[in-house]
Amino acid sequence: MGRHRGRYAEEPSRRSRSKRRRGGAFAALAAALVIVVGLAAAGVYMFGRSDGCGGSDILLDVAAAPEIAPAVDDIARDFNLADTSVDGRCVRVEVRQVDSANVAFGITGAGATMGDTDSHVWIPDSSMWASMVKHQSGDAIITDTGTSVARTPLVLTELAEFASESGEAPTWTDILPTGAPEDGAENSMRVVDPTRSSTGLGTLYLLNNALEEASPDGETYNAYMTAALQTLHRSTSADEEAAFLALSGSGAETPPIMVMSEQAAWRYNTAHSDTPVEVSYLESNTYYLDYPYIVRSEDSEITRAAEEFRNAVRSEPAQEHILAEGFRGPEGQVDTSVLSAEAGFRESAPAELAAPSEGVVTELTRTWNQMKMDSRVLAIVDVSGSMLAEVPGSGMTRMQVTAAAATQGLEMFTPSSELGLWKFSTDVNDGLHYQEVAPVRELQATGDDGTEHRQVMSQALSSMQPLPQGDTALYETYLAAYQEMSRTYQPDHNNVILMMTDGDNDNPGGMELDELLTQIEELASPSRPIPIITIAFGPDVQNLEPLQEIAAATGGAAYMTEDPMEIGDIFIKAFSLRIAD
Structure with a gap:
């Protein structure tokens, strides 16, 4: 029978014990190296970070409009991997999708809100929201940094199979009645509710400017605006999702024409490849959604962290993420492989209408509600x-x-x-x-x-x-x-x-x-x-x-x-x- 190594086994020789101790030491060292490498790969630094980050992270909460949040999230991922620091502490950015009106009404109390409206940085779809907040809630902490994260102009959209092939740019009077309704006339114009949508409010602003130019006096303007708003009120979508549904499955003899942003048209086509829309550009100037970068904190660390992320958002690599989501860059940059000519998109940026003042926004909202x-x-x-x-x-x-x-x-x-x-x-x-x-x-x-x-x-x-x-x-x-x-x-x-x-x-x-x-x-x-x-x-x-x-x-x-x-x-x-x- 062979010998058993157990409790009663013979003691090994000193030489054998020495060899085994050296082998065990090498094994322990190897195991320790594996653990250290594994911990480093997992992002846990036992002996300090190579870039000088130390202590707990600074968490930067960013609330972004739903359509731009994916691009901002991609930028945040790259930013977090770079281990950017403030006072030796790494800044970690977390991005949430939050409806712009939800945030604005959460601050002002001027409308219904679903909550979850607090953040360090706010990127709404339009500067109009920030302007409204400043006007209605003077004590709110709202710092507009002057940075536009992305831009997208308002355009007209129509199902491609029904789109006009005239090639002529339409005017408002082509698509909206400015007189008494005619017998048998069908309304084919839709808009998203302007009280909760920058696109809807921007549409009113464009309409307001077009009718002011076409009206010889105030009474004529009021009559034109009334007729147009009567039409729009009969075909208002509560939100963008409802607007998309109406566009794709209207079943009407005259499918609707809808005002939306270029980026929304791109998103619609991405999700509805079987019933795509074609875009057209108004004859006159148009309004742009400008996605401002707004800081909502006065804490020194947070504001400096927000500034670091603002720099990242403005970087050239970040713009690639923005353009890939169907937006134009702050300077009008465009990716023609995304906004393609086949869908009616054009590379040159449409002429821009100056942003409305707070007084104009308030008056247009009042007018809409009065007619409603x-x-x-x-x-x-x-x-x-x-x-x-x-x-x-x-x-x-x-x-x-x-x-x-x-x-x-x-x-x-x-x-x-x-x-x-x-x-x-x-x-x-x-x-x-x-x-x-x-x-x-x-x-x-x-x-x-x-x-x-x-x-x-x-x-x-x-x-x-x-x-x-x-x-x-x-x-x-x-x-x-x-x-x-x-x-x-x-x-x-x-x-x-x-x-x-x-x-x-x-x-x-x-x-x-x-x-x-x-x-x-x-x-x-x-x-x-x-x-x-x-x-x-x-x-x-x-x-x-x-x-x-x-x-x-x-x-x-x-x-x-x-x-x-x-x-x-x-x-x-x-x-x-x-x-x-």
């Missing part, structure tokens, strides 16, 4: 005998033209707007000079027979018949309407009385103007405005002054035309009162 608020309108139509007169050259009576114009005007109202209809003359309803034809209800509401109120209103207008012997009891009707709208006032709506008549007040022995104005003054309240808007038409209107006095007393307006065919455009002017204040 639902209306609550009591429409009153004259059915006196003179409405039987024929409108020269039309083959239609004044009644028919008025009914057609009013029906057309219904298209300007959102489904949740509330409308009602009265008719008036003299003695139309058991001694009263007015009569309800349709109650004030939401246009989308349905009756017992399933008919929508919008259709009820349209049918009621088309079936109205003038009273051959009827006169025009304007003043009594105005007062009754004002009393009714005061009684049923809705503070979350624009409450309006809309009168359409072809004559002056004509009711012998009836109410006089002074009495009407006195009673309206007693009912009126600044906190519960009910403007009276009157559209007077036809040669029988001899004196607009009484109607103007009524308008002035209620914050409304009075319009006069000899041609009832112009009522549609006057509707637009009347609506523009909402943005004229």
Whole structure:
């Protein structure tokens, strides 16, 4: 049997023990070297860092707009590997995707936010957010470093299979109506909600500048803007994701044209290669999203760390990451292999419109919200005998033209707007000079027979018949309407009385103007405005002054035309009162 090396084994010789001790030492040393090399490869430095970094890291929290966050994250990865230090401590950058509006509203409290809005560095999609924050929250720590991380201009996009091949640059008036809606006209323009999107707000800014150039006066501008905003309100996407969905799967006969950034168009095509879009550039200057680098801390270490990362973001290697994500560089650099000519992108940068001031941004937002608020309108139509007169050259009576114009005007109202209809003359309803034809209800509401109120209103207008012997009891009707709208006032709506008549007040022995104005003054309240808007038409209107006095007393307006065919455009002017204040 062989010998067993165990508890009872013979002791080895001294020479053997010496050899084994040397072998064990070499093995231990080798093992130690392996451990040290392994720890170094893992980034754990047992004996100090070669570049002088020591102690705990300085963590720099960067909140970036979702679309630019991937590029910033790539830059941060390279930056972290370089072991850049501040006071001997390595700076480590962590990048988070955070919606720009979410951060802005988190600071100001001016809108809904999902939280998670604090950071050391903020890279929103537009300087407009920083400007808004400074204006609305003066004590906020917001330091604009003057660095634009990336840039991307706003462009028009349309599904490639429907895109025009004319080669001509479109104008705003090519794609947005600036007059009364036409029968059968389809809206094909979409925009992302401007209250939460720089793209949407930038679209309003571009539209504002184009219409200012096209408008000879303020009233015309208001009318143009009102018509355009009415169109956009009917087709607003809550966010970019919803906009992309509408673009790719609209199924409409006329697929939408959409304003988005070049980079968003590139992202859309990357995700929707089966239904790509083609971009086109507006004839006029465009607005750029500029992704400013903003520091939100006054701590010395953090601000110096932020400065180190800002330098990294501006470096040439960093720009490669930026351009690879479909952006242009701060100086207009572009990667034509990314923004390719096949999709309509062009290498030369579009002319840039100067950034809007805080005042312009605030006014555009106010205008949008004013137009967004639902209306609550009591429409009153004259059915006196003179409405039987024929409108020269039309083959239609004044009644028919008025009914057609009013029906057309219904298209300007959102489904949740509330409308009602009265008719008036003299003695139309058991001694009263007015009569309800349709109650004030939401246009989308349905009756017992399933008919929508919008259709009820349209049918009621088309079936109205003038009273051959009827006169025009304007003043009594105005007062009754004002009393009714005061009684049923809705503070979350624009409450309006809309009168359409072809004559002056004509009711012998009836109410006089002074009495009407006195009673309206007693009912009126600044906190519960009910403007009276009157559209007077036809040669029988001899004196607009009484109607103007009524308008002035209620914050409304009075319009006069000899041609009832112009009522549609006057509707637009009347609506523009909402943005004229």
